[in-house]
Amino acid sequence: MNEAKKVKIKLYGEETEILVEPNDSILQSAILNGLEPPFSCQISVCATCKAKLKQGKVSMDEREALTDEEIQNGWILTCQSHPLTDDVYIDYDEA
Structure with missing residues (x-):
């Protein structure tokens, strides 16, 4: 992954498009872009995110926190999670 990817995020009923830089997670980029998604451990154990x-x-x-x-x-x-394509759309509201 060598270039930023576009990710559309649905959070609290609103959609926002952000760029996720190489080596950043979707969560990190969402926070850096002023969003307030749910999260806690950031190490794959709690599934809050x-x-x-x-x-x-x-x-x-x-x-770790997800079943097959x-x-x-x-x-x-x-x-x-890191986007592999430029058309990623995630929905926090379904969780």
């Missing part, structure tokens, strides 16, 4: 991936592809560094079934159903941990 869980969101539904509606579009696009991400890679997750760790996935949750991942198959599109759930991601935003503290561990």
Whole structure:
């Protein structure tokens, strides 16, 4: 990953598009852009930052707090997720 990727985030009923820089997680970038998504541990154990991936592809560094079934159903941990495509859309409101 060598360039910033666009990510659209639905949070508290509003949609915001941000750029996620290489090596930053979606959660880090959301916070840096003034959003206030739910989070706690930031190390993949609590699932507070869980969101539904509606579009696009991400890679997750760790996935401790999610079951295989949750991942198959599109759930991601935003503290561990990095966008792979420029069309990522995540929804915190479904969590």
